[in-house]
Amino acid sequence: xxxxxxxxxxxxxxxxxxxxxxxxxxxxxxxxxxxxxxxxxxxxxxxxxxxxxxxxxx
Numbered sequence: 001x002x003x004x005x006x007x008x009x010x011x012x013x014x015x016x017x018x019x020x021x022x023x024x025x026x027x028x029x030x031x032x033x034x035x036x037x038x039x040x041x042x043x044x045x046x047x048x049x050x051x052x053x054x055x056x057x058x
Contacts, residue, residue, distance in 0.1 A: 030036070 030039075
């Protein structure tokens, strides 16, 4: 049995479920001068600050 075969047939002989198609979502439109890169960076900075606060509290 190869790696590819194990992905298509389970040990009990039933076929494996078909892979799901990727979920595609559209990004909402942003106002003038706002870009997703800036928003993502702000989220990342907030996460880093939260982690730093959690380390200080521990």
